[in-house]
Amino acid sequence: MVTLKIDGIQVEVPKDYTILQAAEKAGVHIPVLCHDSRLNPFGACRVCLIEAVGNPRMMTACTTPVAPDMDILTNTEKLQRIRKTVIELLLVNHPLECPVCDKGGECTLQDLTYEVGLTKVRFDAKPADTPVDHTNPFIERDVDRCVLCGRCVRICDEVVNIQAISFINRGMETMIGTAFDQPWNCEFCGQCISVCPVGSLNNRVYLFKNRPWNLEKTDSVCGLCGCGCYIELETEGSELYRMGELPEKGANHGNLCAKGRFGFEFVNSVKRETSAKVRAAGELADADFDQAVVTVAEKVKSIRAQHGAEAVAVLVSPRLTNEEAFLANKLAKEVIGTGGMYALEPHSSLPEATYADIEKSDAVAVLNIDVTEANPILGLAVRAAARMNEAPLYVFYPSETALKRLAEKQFTGTPDEVYASMTRLVEGQGAEAAVLEVLKKAEKPVAVYNPYNTADLWFVSELKKQVPALKLAAARAKANSQGIVDMGALDAAKLKEGIQNKTIKALLCFGENPAVRTGWADLSLDSLELLAVTDPFMSETAKKASVYIPVATYAEKDGSFTSLEGRVQTVNRALCKGLKTDAEVVAALAARLGGSLPSCSCEVRELIRKEVPLYKEADFDGGVISYPYAVKGEFEKPAKAAAGEGAYFLYPSSLRLHSGSYTRWSPDLAKVYGEPKLEISPADAEALGLGDGDAVSVSAAGITKVFKVHVEKHMTKGCAALPEDYVDTAQIFSKGRYHKVSLGKKG
Numbered sequence: 001m002v003t004l005k006i007d008g009i010q011v012e013v014p015k016d017y018t019i020l021q022a023a024e025k026a027g028v029h030i031p032v033l034c035h036d037s038r039l040n041p042f043g044a045c046r047v048c049l050i051e052a053v054g055n056p057r058m059m060t061a062c063t064t065p066v067a068p069d070m071d072i073l074t075n076t077e078k079l080q081r082i083r084k085t086v087i088e089l090l091l092v093n094h095p096l097e098c099p100v101c102d103k104g105g106e107c108t109l110q111d112l113t114y115e116v117g118l119t120k121v122r123f124d125a126k127p128a129d130t131p132v133d134h135t136n137p138f139i140e141r142d143v144d145r146c147v148l149c150g151r152c153v154r155i156c157d158e159v160v161n162i163q164a165i166s167f168i169n170r171g172m173e174t175m176i177g178t179a180f181d182q183p184w185n186c187e188f189c190g191q192c193i194s195v196c197p198v199g200s201l202n203n204r205v206y207l208f209k210n211r212p213w214n215l216e217k218t219d220s221v222c223g224l225c226g227c228g229c230y231i232e233l234e235t236e237g238s239e240l241y242r243m244g245e246l247p248e249k250g251a252n253h254g255n256l257c258a259k260g261r262f263g264f265e266f267v268n269s270v271k272r273e274t275s276a277k278v279r280a281a282g283e284l285a286d287a288d289f290d291q292a293v294v295t296v297a298e299k300v301k302s303i304r305a306q307h308g309a310e311a312v313a314v315l316v317s318p319r320l321t322n323e324e325a326f327l328a329n330k331l332a333k334e335v336i337g338t339g340g341m342y343a344l345e346p347h348s349s350l351p352e353a354t355y356a357d358i359e360k361s362d363a364v365a366v367l368n369i370d371v372t373e374a375n376p377i378l379g380l381a382v383r384a385a386a387r388m389n390e391a392p393l394y395v396f397y398p399s400e401t402a403l404k405r406l407a408e409k410q411f412t413g414t415p416d417e418v419y420a421s422m423t424r425l426v427e428g429q430g431a432e433a434a435v436l437e438v439l440k441k442a443e444k445p446v447a448v449y450n451p452y453n454t455a456d457l458w459f460v461s462e463l464k465k466q467v468p469a470l471k472l473a474a475a476r477a478k479a480n481s482q483g484i485v486d487m488g489a490l491d492a493a494k495l496k497e498g499i500q501n502k503t504i505k506a507l508l509c510f511g512e513n514p515a516v517r518t519g520w521a522d523l524s525l526d527s528l529e530l531l532a533v534t535d536p537f538m539s540e541t542a543k544k545a546s547v548y549i550p551v552a553t554y555a556e557k558d559g560s561f562t563s564l565e566g567r568v569q570t571v572n573r574a575l576c577k578g579l580k581t582d583a584e585v586v587a588a589l590a591a592r593l594g595g596s597l598p599s600c601s602c603e604v605r606e607l608i609r610k611e612v613p614l615y616k617e618a619d620f621d622g623g624v625i626s627y628p629y630a631v632k633g634e635f636e637k638p639a640k641a642a643a644g645e646g647a648y649f650l651y652p653s654s655l656r657l658h659s660g661s662y663t664r665w666s667p668d669l670a671k672v673y674g675e676p677k678l679e680i681s682p683a684d685a686e687a688l689g690l691g692d693g694d695a696v697s698v699s700a701a702g703i704t705k706v707f708k709v710h711v712e713k714h715m716t717k718g719c720a721a722l723p724e725d726y727v728d729t730a731q732i733f734s735k736g737r738y739h740k741v742s743l744g745k746k747g
């Protein structure tokens, strides 16, 4: 530890602290512009200049390390004068056009101008005449406002590790741009916008829509993928305007991905349903909420009386909060009297490695998942391990992924070849034996894997036997994929069987959309006497319903989600669109069926503590649950990955821009990726006579569908990839995740 004085206040800090950090500890404010706590010190702007008594040279507080007995002054007359000049010089490059700039009210330069009391700039401003760049779908770039602080370049390099942007040109011509000033081809995560201290990089989804002082801010958790990012929902009235980041809170350190930051717009969609519907004479017709609930309850009663309670099944979605899923389970077991509720989520794997475990690990294996696409923040942890911790990284996936630049080695090939490679890994054979040795020798090895492929569970359970120290991270797909399992959801295989053999007559489907889920899309729901569906949208499953009730999204409800790390975090209602939550629907149904269930999340939370042993001591404000195992069960060694006979291997691709079927309703995401496209390699495209955008027919398992082609250079020859969660692709994947398919040019 080091002791020093800052403006007369004595403070003791670790010896690797900077003067800025020491000042923060002493409660002394030093203005900054280019500094950001998430980034390495840079020292570009000179706004944080300080004086040390006895040293004639001024120093930058953000880059200078502390030394014993320093006597630092932060606000002398000389410093005030120089700081004012520094800001004046910054304003030469930055035209003052605050009334029209979207950053007005939350601009560090504007704040600094007030702070130093600058009313007039002595130097002539450079004329602002560079055209504003709109080539990035989510980011507006106005280079004339750039103060060259480098925060955007550094976050894209140090945190996201994409290096999509950098300083280009020299001297007065220096600006932020891409190599050869090409259109931005990046992850669209918007991290660069979030750190830009002025209005040079702006959020196009929010542009000119509102002003920060109008917006109410609510802390919550992103409702899309299983990463569990902590976010700030910015609302005015019943509209959601922007997604803000909270670097000081949450395991994501303020980082978000494109879908979390820009995809929230489905919440505001005018395509959302506002009225319940009951099917009459074959058509879904508007009904009021009570009428819809009574219809469901009466039908449940009559089916139960005729066929027994087991003829009624409850299915929950990972969009439900823990509290809602817990209530749905009570509805199933205690009110209706069936065995319990089901979920289309894997049950054999539980969370083990946290992001911190991954970031600090000394060897990482990523098994059969494109993690930076599927779970971007989990992907950032993997990148941090490889980049900051220099952990050797091994990636097993059919095609090359964004981890390519960091990976020690990538094992690519057809899905059969990747499975053969992973088999050699766990059996310690071939080139993969060396990887097993690295994992065995590591002190803190981790493996990230896809729990949705049953075959993959064999690999991870075998690998765990070989490397007992290995910590596993199951890349769960949706916001509460883990929580609904914790709340007691049963494996849905039995549900499928019950619907197929017609022993199940009624299905109460809370938020789930099986019609677009892999392995479920071919299930006919026609034999059901009652299909009741809740969903914010008229989903593919809702269209088949006997009764449909529109419900709230994650932004409109209270409760908690459990992330893929096993971290339980509180979800807060940020706005109200006048729609019921699933908890309210469950409570209303229970009441009509003669039971009584609370719908208030606080009350339900107390019941969860009492009745769910894992959550007895749970800290719902970010605590991590301690699970009894990471993988459990006897798994069979997979013979080969894909079924079928075609010439190409088809597998599901993960899309950074989409998460399940909700984000398809986000207009801005749809501008970039609005329909499913079949990815193939340039070599295959040439052999098939296909170009980007051409129509191609895909035949698998007796089903043929037509898609547009996207020629992608990272694809392996002989492979094809389609995204999941679209109605046509779900049908192609209805019999499983890997198929041999035939491809043919259409038209």
Ligand code: SF4
Residues within 6 Å of the ligand: 155, 156, 160, 162, 163, 164, 165, 186, 187, 188, 189, 190, 191, 192, 193
């Ligand atoms: S959006 Fe993300 S990946 Fe793209 S330039 Fe900004 S920080 Fe880099």
Ligand code: SF4
Residues within 6 Å of the ligand: 145, 146, 147, 148, 149, 150, 151, 152, 153, 176, 195, 196, 197, 198, 200, 201
């Ligand atoms: S664009 Fe913004 S963050 Fe990037 S260097 Fe310019 S002012 Fe700084």
Ligand code: SF4
Residues within 6 Å of the ligand: 222, 223, 224, 225, 226, 227, 228, 229, 252, 255, 256, 257, 258, 259, 260, 261, 375, 376, 377, 378, 659
């Ligand atoms: S979609 Fe996932 S990674 Fe992206 S912001 Fe939301 S929780 Fe985070």
Ligand code: FES
Residues within 6 Å of the ligand: 031, 032, 033, 034, 035, 042, 043, 044, 045, 046, 047, 048, 049, 060, 061, 062, 063
């Ligand atoms: S904040 Fe220290 S030099 Fe910019």
